[in-house]
Amino acid sequence: MSQAEARSRDSSEMISIHGTSAKAIAITFDDGPNPEFTPQMLAIFREEGGRATFYMNGNQIERDPDTARLVHAEGHEIGNHSFTHPNLTELDEAAVRAELVRTGNLIRETVGVEPATFRPPYLATDAKVERIARELGYAVMGGVNGAARDWEMPGADHILEASLAVVEPGSILVFHDGHGDRSQTVEAVRALVRTLIKEGYMFVTASELLAMK
Numbered sequence: 001m002s003q004a005e006a007r008s009r010d011s012s013e014m015i016s017i018h019g020t021s022a023k024a025i026a027i028t029f030d031d032g033p034n035p036e037f038t039p040q041m042l043a044i045f046r047e048e049g050g051r052a053t054f055y056m057n058g059n060q061i062e063r064d065p066d067t068a069r070l071v072h073a074e075g076h077e078i079g080n081h082s083f084t085h086p087n088l089t090e091l092d093e094a095a096v097r098a099e100l101v102r103t104g105n106l107i108r109e110t111v112g113v114e115p116a117t118f119r120p121p122y123l124a125t126d127a128k129v130e131r132i133a134r135e136l137g138y139a140v141m142g143g144v145n146g147a148a149r150d151w152e153m154p155g156a157d158h159i160l161e162a163s164l165a166v167v168e169p170g171s172i173l174v175f176h177d178g179h180g181d182r183s184q185t186v187e188a189v190r191a192l193v194r195t196l197i198k199e200g201y202m203f204v205t206a207s208e209l210l211a212m213k
Contacts, residue, residue: 031178050203058083143174
């Protein structure tokens with residue numbers, strides 16, 4: 001990493017962990033809604049307890065609005081993950097704003113809530129993206145478990161172990177429920193939730209985590 005890149009990362013407003021004394025974490029999912037795998041993620045929390053945050057793409061909401069409504073009906077948070085999943089740092093300001101505004105409007109029209117948090121696709125962010133997100137009222141969310149790489153399907157054991165290795169109070173964990181076969185993620189998240197419950201953790205939405213002292 002160059003010195004310029006290091007300074008840019010240090011100054012980023014993207015939140016991957018939120019300081020709190022509570023044993024609470026935010027488990028989050030990107031790239032849905034997906035009619036096959038999103039309901040499987042919901043079932044885990046229905047059975048084990050807690051709530052999660054689903055960062056949805058606008059074009060996926062258009063394809064599957066019923067699953068988006070199901071996520072909301074079961075008490076989980078829906079966040080903005082852009083409309084077409086581009087690398088927002090490669091777009092001009094108008095295009096970045098359009099991606100966020102279009103998806104925010106669609107979430108509001110589909111489930112009747114105003115999204116409060118945003119995750120940039122690929123976790124690719126810069127000062128421009130974060131300024132626009134801030135102007136639109138979004139907190140920019142990252143994650144601590146990038147090494148899990150669940151999008152690459154490295155095996156449920158790897159996803160689980162890489163995530164457990166970095167969990168601490170206030171952690172935000174990134175997984176995926178859309179854009180491919182997410183069966184390994186389902187298996188890993190089920191085991192993760194059960195393990196962390198035994199360790200005394202509770203699972204809250206991203207907005208709930210940010211509101212904790």
